[in-house]
Structure formats: C-alpha cells, structure tokens
Amino acid sequence: MHDIVDLESRGVPGVFVASSEFARAAEAQAGALGFPSVARVLVPHPIQDRTDDEMRAHADAALDAILAELTDRDRP
Amino acid sequence: MSPAPAPALPDGLAVIVKRDCATCRLVEPVLAELAAAGRLTVLTQDDPAFPASVEHDHDADLAVSWHWAIETVPTVLRIEGGEEVARAEGWMRSRWEALTGVSGLGAGLPEFRPGCGSLSVDPDRVDELRARFSGDRLRSRRVELASAEDEMEALFARGWTDGLPVVPPTPERVLRMLEGTSREPDEVVAVVPPDLVAGTVEKVAVNAVMAGCLPEHLPVVLAALEAACTDEFNVHGVLATTMPVGPVIVVNGPIRRRLGMNSGVNALGQGNRANLAIGRALQLVVRNVGGGRPGEVDRATHGNPGKLSFCFAEDEEGSPWEPLSVSRGAPAGTSTVTLFAGEGPRCVVDQLSRTPESLAGTLASCLRTVHHPKLPLGFDAVLVVGPEHARVFADAGWDRARIVEELHARLQLPGDEIVRGAGGIAEGVPEAFAALTLPKFRPDGILLVHAGGGAGLFSTIIGGWANGDVGSQPVTKEILA
Amino acid sequence: MTTVILDPTGERAPATRERVRRPPSLQGRTVGLLDISKPRGDVFLDRLEERLTELGVRVERYRKPTFTKPAPIDLRHQISITCDLVIEALAD
Numbered sequence: 001m002h003d004i005v006d007l008e009s010r011g012v013p014g015v016f017v018a019s020s021e022f023a024r025a026a027e028a029q030a031g032a033l034g035f036p037s038v039a040r041v042l043v044p045h046p047i048q049d050r051t052d053d054e055m056r057a058h059a060d061a062a063l064d065a066i067l068a069e070l071t072d073r074d075r076p
Numbered sequence: 077m078s079p080a081p082a083p084a085l086p087d088g089l090a091v092i093v094k095r096d097c098a099t100c101r102l103v104e105p106v107l108a109e110l111a112a113a114g115r116l117t118v119l120t121q122d123d124p125a126f127p128a129s130v131e132h133d134h135d136a137d138l139a140v141s142w143h144w145a146i147e148t149v150p151t152v153l154r155i156e157g158g159e160e161v162a163r164a165e166g167w168m169r170s171r172w173e174a175l176t177g178v179s180g181l182g183a184g185l186p187e188f189r190p191g192c193g194s195l196s197v198d199p200d201r202v203d204e205l206r207a208r209f210s211g212d213r214l215r216s217r218r219v220e221l222a223s224a225e226d227e228m229e230a231l232f233a234r235g236w237t238d239g240l241p242v243v244p245p246t247p248e249r250v251l252r253m254l255e256g257t258s259r260e261p262d263e264v265v266a267v268v269p270p271d272l273v274a275g276t277v278e279k280v281a282v283n284a285v286m287a288g289c290l291p292e293h294l295p296v297v298l299a300a301l302e303a304a305c306t307d308e309f310n311v312h313g314v315l316a317t318t319m320p321v322g323p324v325i326v327v328n329g330p331i332r333r334r335l336g337m338n339s340g341v342n343a344l345g346q347g348n349r350a351n352l353a354i355g356r357a358l359q360l361v362v363r364n365v366g367g368g369r370p371g372e373v374d375r376a377t378h379g380n381p382g383k384l385s386f387c388f389a390e391d392e393e394g395s396p397w398e399p400l401s402v403s404r405g406a407p408a409g410t411s412t413v414t415l416f417a418g419e420g421p422r423c424v425v426d427q428l429s430r431t432p433e434s435l436a437g438t439l440a441s442c443l444r445t446v447h448h449p450k451l452p453l454g455f456d457a458v459l460v461v462g463p464e465h466a467r468v469f470a471d472a473g474w475d476r477a478r479i480v481e482e483l484h485a486r487l488q489l490p491g492d493e494i495v496r497g498a499g500g501i502a503e504g505v506p507e508a509f510a511a512l513t514l515p516k517f518r519p520d521g522i523l524l525v526h527a528g529g530g531a532g533l534f535s536t537i538i539g540g541w542a543n544g545d546v547g548s549q550p551v552t553k554e555i556l557a
Numbered sequence: 558m559t560t561v562i563l564d565p566t567g568e569r570a571p572a573t574r575e576r577v578r579r580p581p582s583l584q585g586r587t588v589g590l591l592d593i594s595k596p597r598g599d600v601f602l603d604r605l606e607e608r609l610t611e612l613g614v615r616v617e618r619y620r621k622p623t624f625t626k627p628a629p630i631d632l633r634h635q636i637s638i639t640c641d642l643v644i645e646a647l648a649d
Contacts, residue, residue, distance in 0.1 A: 002627040003591065003645055005574075009233075010637040012589075013577045017601070017646035032224035034233045035574040043601075047649040052600050059604035066605070070588075070642050072579040217564035219572040227560050233574060236565050245563045273567030282565045364565040 001026060001040070005033050015039040015069040017062060019047050039069040082143040088115025089176055090153040092135065092146050095126035097192035100150050103167050104129055106182040113178045121149065121195040141196035142209050148191040152176065166191035203248040211247055213254075213261050216282060218247075231286070236364055238356065238384055242286035253281040256291030257298060258557050265298050266305035268366035269312035270373040275301060275365045280357070283364055287357035287385075292335055293350055296413060297357040299555040300325050300387075303415040304358060308549040314417045314541060315368040318375050321541040321548075322383035323362075324418035324458065325355055326525055328401035329411030331555055332389040339391035341529035344421050344460070344536065355387030380420035388527060394463055395526035396470030403476055403524070404552045411555040416458050416523060417548035418538040426465070427533040432472040435465060436479065439535060440486035444516055446539040450494040450504040452514040456521040456540035456550065459483075462528035465535045480522050487516035518543065523550060580641070584613045589640035591628065592620040598647035605644065624648065 004014040018026060020042045030038045043058045050058070089110060093100035104127040110116045111130050118132035119140050126132075135141050144153065148165040154175055155161070164171040167189040173179050196205060221230045227244045231237055243249065254261055254277070261278035268275040277298065284297050304311040304323050314321055327337055338348035346352065362368045370376065376383070392399045401412040424442045429435035439459065446457050461469075461479075469479055491512040496504040505514065521543060528534070541547050564572045580586060588609055590602045606616045617639055621628040628636075636643055 003621070003633065004643070006627065006633050007637060007643050008574070008577050010633070011577055012637050012640060012643050013579050014643040014645065016648075017644065019647070019649035022648055028222070028224070032222040033574075034221070034225060034230050037573070037576055039576060043647070045649060047595075047597050047647060050597060055597055055600040056604040059601045060608065063605065063608050066644060067583065070579055070644070071582055214563060217568050217572055218561050219564050221560045221562060223559055227562070231562075234572065235574075244560065245565055247561060247563060250563050268567070271567055271569060273569065275567075278563075279565065279567070282563045286565055360565070365567045367567060367569065 001029050001033070001038065004040075005035050005038055008035070008038070013039075013070055015041055015066055017041050017043060017066065019043055019045040021045040041065040041069060083140045084158060085140070085144070085153065085155045086115065086117055087155050087157065088117065090117040090119065090144075090155055091150055092119045092121065092141055092144075092153075092194065093127065093150045094121040094192070094195060095123035097149050099167050099189045099191050100127075102185060102189055103150055103182065106167075106172065106185070109181055110176060110178060113176070137208075138196045138201070138205060139209065141194050142205050146194040147197050149194050150191055151194070203252055206251045207246075207248040210251055214247060214250060214278060215262060215276070216250075216278060235369075236286070236360075238359060238363060240384070242360070243288055245282045245285040249285045250278070250281050253285050253289065253291050253294055254278065256281075256294035259298070266302050268301070268305055268361060269368065270315060271367035273365050273367070275305070275361060279365050280361055283360040284353070284357040287360050288349065288353040289357050290335075290349070290353075293354050293357070295555050295557055296325075296327060296331065296335070296350075296354050296411075297361075299413045299553045300354065300358045300415060301361055303413055303551040303553040304362070306551050309415050309417070309551040310548045311362060311366075312368075312373075314548055315362060315366075315374050317541060318377045319541055320376055320378045320380045320383075320419045321417045322380070322386060323355075323358055324382065324416045324538060325358065325387035326400055326414040326416065326458070326523075327354075327387065327389040327411070327555075328392065328399045328406070328414065329409065329555070331411035332392070337389035339389035339527045343388045343391070343527040343529075344386075351387050351389070352385050355382075355385030358387075359383065359385060382418070382420050386418065390525050391463070391527045394466075394530075396466055397476035397524070397526065400523060400525050401552055404550075406552055406554065412552050413555060414523070414550060414552040416456070416538065416550045417541040418458060419540075421460070421536045421538045424535045424537060425533070426535075429468060429533075432469050432474045432479075432482070435468050436482045437486060439465075440483050442537060443483065443522070444487060444489070446516075446537065448503055450489075450498065450501060452489050452494065452505065452516050453518055453521075454542055456517065456523065456543045458523045458525060458538040458540070460525045460527050460536040460538065462532055462534045462536070463526070463530050464533045466526055476524055480524060483522055484515060484517065484519070488513050489516055583609070583642065585615075586641040587615045587617060587639065589617045589619055589636045589643040591636065591643055591645040592618070593624040593645060593648055594621055595624045595647060595649065601647050602644075605646070 107130045119135040124134040152164045264274045335350040426438040491509040
C-alpha cells in the first residue's frame with residue numbers, strides 16, 4: 001500500500017492486490033495515508049496453503065478487477 | 077465540535093465566582109445577603125461545592141463565563157430582559173450596593189478587594205474554549221487526520237506545503253490567528269489568482285498559521301495579499317512568467333518595530349520570524365487558495381529562493397531619507413507594505429568610493445546589468461542601500477530624489493551600444509534605436525530602500541519583472557488592523 | 558484521537574489525495590509487477606504476467622527485499638522511470 005501511494009505520487013497509476021483478510025486494514029491504512037481511493041483488489045483468503053492451480057485461478061479471477069482499477073474504461 | 081449556543085441568564089442578578097479566588101471566598105456572606113433579597117443566580121467555575129452557603133450552579137464547561145465575556149471573578153451582572161445592563165468586577169461595596177439596590181452589604185468586610193482572573197480567560201484554556209464556542213465562525217472544510225497519520229507528513233502528502241514543513245492549521249490555532257485582525261473571517265480579502273478563488277480572511281489565517289505567523293503578523297499578510305491581487309501588481313503574471321521573480325514585500329511604518337521585524341544585519345536573510353513567516357504566508361495563500369503551483373501555472377525557468385519568502389523592513393530610524401512608503405505617497409507614520417515583483421538579490425561591492433558621484437557611478441554600472449546590460453526600460457529595480465553606502469550620500473547632502481536622479485543620469489544608454497549585434501552580442505534593441513539614447517529605467521523604475529547591517533560597504537540590487545501594463549507595477553498598501 | 562485541521566485551499570478539489578489519471582487501455586503499455594516477497598505471491602504474479610502479455614502489455618518484474626517495509630527508494634524510482642503502471646501483490 002505504501003509503495004502504491006508513493007508510486008502514484010510519482011505519477012504512476014498503481015493497484016495493490018491483497019487477500020480479503022486485508023480489507024479492513026487496507027481501508028484504515030488508505031485513510032491514514034490521506035489517500036482513501038488508493039486502488040486495491042482483494043482475492044479470497046487464505047493464500048498460503050493454496051495449490052499452484054488455485055493461485056492461478058485467483059489471478060484469472062482478479063484480472064478484470066485489476067484492469068478496471070488501472071484503466072479509465074469503466075470511469076466517465 | 078459543534079458550537080454551544082450562548083446560555084441565557086435569568087433576569088435579576090448573576091454572580092460568577094470560583095473557589096480558587098480569595099475575594100470570591102471573602103464575599104460569600106454577601107452572596108447569602110443578596111439571595112435573601114431577591115432573584116440571584118450564582119455560578120461557580122471550579123469547585124461545584126462552592127459557595128456552600130448559597131444555592132448555585134456549576135459553570136463546568138465555562139460556557140456562561142465565555143459567552144458573557146467574564147474576565148474577573150467575582151463579577152456581578154444585572155440582567156434585564158435577558159440582556160446585561162450593568163456589571164461590577166471584584167468586590168467594591170459602593171459599586172455592589174449601587175448595582176444591586178441593596179444597602180449595607182458585607183458588614184465587616186473591607187471596602188474594596190480586587191478580583192482574580194476568570195477561568196474563561198486562563199491562557200492555558202482560552203484556545204480550546206474559543207474553538208469550542210466560536211468554532212462555527214469557521215467555514216473551511218474540516219479535514220480529519222487518522223490517528224495513524226503523521227500530521228506533518230499528511231500536510232506534505234496533500235500538496236499543501238512549499239517544500240518545508242508547515243504548522244498544522246487546527247481550529248484552535250486558526251481562531252487564535254484570527255484574533256490578530258478586527259476583520260470578519262468570511263470577509264473576502266481578494267480574489268486570488270490563478271484559480272480566481274475568493275480568499276477570505278479565514279483562508280489567509282489558515283495559511284498564516286501554516287507559515288508560522290503570529291496573530292499580530294496577520295494584518296501585514298492581509299495587506300500584502302490585497303496588494304498582490306491588484307491589477308497593477310498582477311500576481312497572476314508574476315506567477316506564470318518564466319522569469320525568476322516572486323512578490324518581494326517591503327514593510328514600512330510603526331508596525332515594523334511592534335513586530336520586531338529585521339531591517340538591519342542580514343535583513344534579507346534568515347532568522348527573523350516576522351520577516352520569514354509573513355513572506356511565506358503570502359506565497360502559501362497563492363499556492364493553496366489560488367492554486368498557483370510550480371510546474372503548473374508557475375512556469376519559472378529557474379525561480380529563486382526568495383519565492384519561499386521574501387519580506388523585510390526598511391531601516392527608517394537609521395535612514396538619511398524619508399521612508400520608501402512616503403516617497404510613494406503614503407502619509408508619514410502609517411504602516412504599509414510595498415510589493416515588488418523581484419528576482420533574487422545580488423550584492424554591489426564598493427569599498428573605496430568616498431564621494432557620492434563615485435558611488436553613484438558604481439551603483440549605476442551594476443544597475444545597468446539588470447537582466448541584460450543592453451536591455452533598457454523593460455524592468456524596474458529595488459536598490460537596497462546599506463547604511464555605510466547611505467552615509468556617503470548623506471554626508472554629501474544627497475537626498476532620495478537626488479540619488480535617483482543621479483543614477484538615472486548615469487543610466488542613459490547610447491543606442492549604438494545596445495542595438496542588436498553591438499559588441500558582438502545578438503541580444504539588444506532594434507536597429508532603429510541606434511541613433512537614440514535610451515534610459516535603462518523608467519522615471520519611477522528605481523525603488524530606493526535603506527536596510528542592512530551597520531558594517532559593510534555594500535548595497536543590494538533586486539531586479540524586477542516586465543513593468544507597466546504588460547507586467548507588474550510596484551504597489552503600496554496601508555496595513556489595517 | 559484524531560487531529561482536525563482546516564483545509565487551506567480554495568476547496569476546488571477533495572482534501573485527500575486522488576488517483577493518478579488512468580489510460581484508456583493497457584495495450585502497448587509497460588506494467589510493472591512488484592512482488593512483495595510473501596510466499597505464493599510469485600505464482601499469482603507469473604499467471605498475471607501470462608495474461609497481461611496475451612493482452613499486448615509489456616511486463617517488467619520487480620521484487621522487494623521484504624514485505625515488512627516499503628520498497629527501497631531506488632526500486633520505487635526504477636519502477637517509476639521504467640513502467641507506465643504498476644501492480645503490487647500479494648499480501649495476506
């Protein structure tokens with residue numbers, strides 16, 4: 001999150017991917033950094049015990065959300 | 077933090093006391109006499125059990141004391157129709173008897189005892205009380221910083237600083253700042269370029285807090301902003317130009333000394349809070365309220381460090397001449413700001429001239445180089461004459477007008493020296509001027525200021541920006557309370 | 558205990574930071590994938606790289622030394638001069 005905030009301040013649009021466990025922490029941290037709209041995409045928890053196939057499925061499932069956060073195609 | 081409404085007091089008598097005041101304890105028997113005589117409200121500020129012999133209320137949040145402007149305890153108010161019609165502070169038998177209409181009060185007490193300070197004016201509490209009870213005077217958007225957020229970093233992160241840390245503008249600090257002016261917070265001081273936003277007294281106060289100002293500095297900042305936002309000064313142009321200029325503030329009049337401004341050693345440098353904070357506050361208003369930020373509307377090729385803050389006072393006491401402000405038409409004895417669109421200062425060294433003619437020659441030859449020795453008329457300049465140089469002129473009886481006249485006389489540029497190509501330099505005036513003589517400066521284009529430390533045979537030149545209607549005119553404005 | 562401060566600006570914009578403007582599409586852009594160095598994150602990012610490459614995106618891979626601290630300034634600088642956009646993953 002700090003990295004994305006910093007990169008955004010350097011003019012690079014960014015998105016941060018975390019597990020759903022992270023949702024509230026991310027909310028709080030974004031607020032604390034004065035950047036409530038910082039882009040983030042959440043994938044289902046847990047992560048550590050997933051098989052490679054399951055991890056790839058997570059990535060496939062998250063791709064659309066990630067693209068939406070990085071482009072203005074869904075924004076006026 | 078919603079403001080509390082002013083608490084009403086019932087008609088009759090009201091007395092505000094605190095246990096921590098010997099005079100309040102002394103008059104306790106008098107309160108009992110008044111209670112027996114009729115409608116009496118007693119309010120205690122500190123100990124809810126005091127005064128034990130009289131029915132009373134506790135002004136726990138000091139709302140009554142604050143709103144009724146109690147400065148001393150005990151204070152007796154006479155209330156009629158919900159309004160105060162009379163008050164007495166401290167204990168004085170004759171005053172209390174006249175105000176209450178009850179005679180023979182406080183038998184055995186001395187005739188007179190002064191009171192103590194009301195808790196509502198206690199310096200340790202007053203900021204918080206002001207924020208609680210007058211917070212509704214503030215219109216600015218309130219920004220809540222999360223507890224995890226470093227407030228200094230938060231101000232950097234939001235782009236509200238000039239690159240140095242700023243003082244967080246809490247409501248308490250802003251309200252304290254507003255005590256420095258009699259003007260209302262919602263009064264519009266100026267429409268601030270480039271975004272043409274109404275700059276209210278409150279917005280200026282917010283930025284003055286951030287800049288490190290004290291409340292007594294605020295009137296100077298307000299006057300400087302008004303001057304900057306005139307069509308004549310054209311702060312929009314000053315901001316947008318690629319040249320390295322920014323507003324330079326010269327302060328004249330009694331306020332210089334009241335604020336402890338520096339006009340002496342290192343006058344144009346660091347170290348004096350009033351000089352630095354006032355200049356910085358003006359720039360923060362332009363940045364934050366007006367939206368004028370480097371790289372956006374501010375297109376300066378190089379800029380200069382004075383764009384952080386450039387404000388100093390004229391040394392009037394040591395000056396052989398009338399103040400700059402008076403030479404520009406302000407009445408003697410008034411406090412003014414004079415704004416000049418200036419670049420960074422540079423030094424003129426002349427440690428050998430003992431005659432005014434020789435020194436004028438030195439100053440003129442350096443003034444000739446402002447922006448380019450071959451470019452006449454386009455730019456004004458401030459000449460800050462140091463005390464040791466000023467003395468050379470003063471000993472010879474040269475006054476302000478004479479010095480300026482002698483400088484102009486030495487700054488008549490022969491056309492053939494300054495046309496394009498002359499001296500192997502392409503820059504210059506069109507060939508058509510070759511047969512003419514052109515003055516380096518327009519008649520009022522040299523502003524003489526007396527400032528600096530007592531040792532050093534130096535003066536300083538601050539070159540200007542494009543002058544006249546296309547650029548910026550120096551503007552002098554009176555500082556109002 | 559939060560601190561309240563007053564907005565010093567002309568209030569033409571929100572008082573918080575806003576996102577950098579996004580491009581209309583990622584086609585032909587360089588996207589940095591920043592691995593925060595937690596286990597399993599690399600598998601996730603490998604797959605993202607495959608998918609993004611299929612979409613005509615140029616991918617640059619980065620990895621920060623530890624997920625416990627922000628990325629070193631040199632790494633952030635490197636990403637900012639090399640990439641048009643960045644994706645950071647994967648925290649749990």
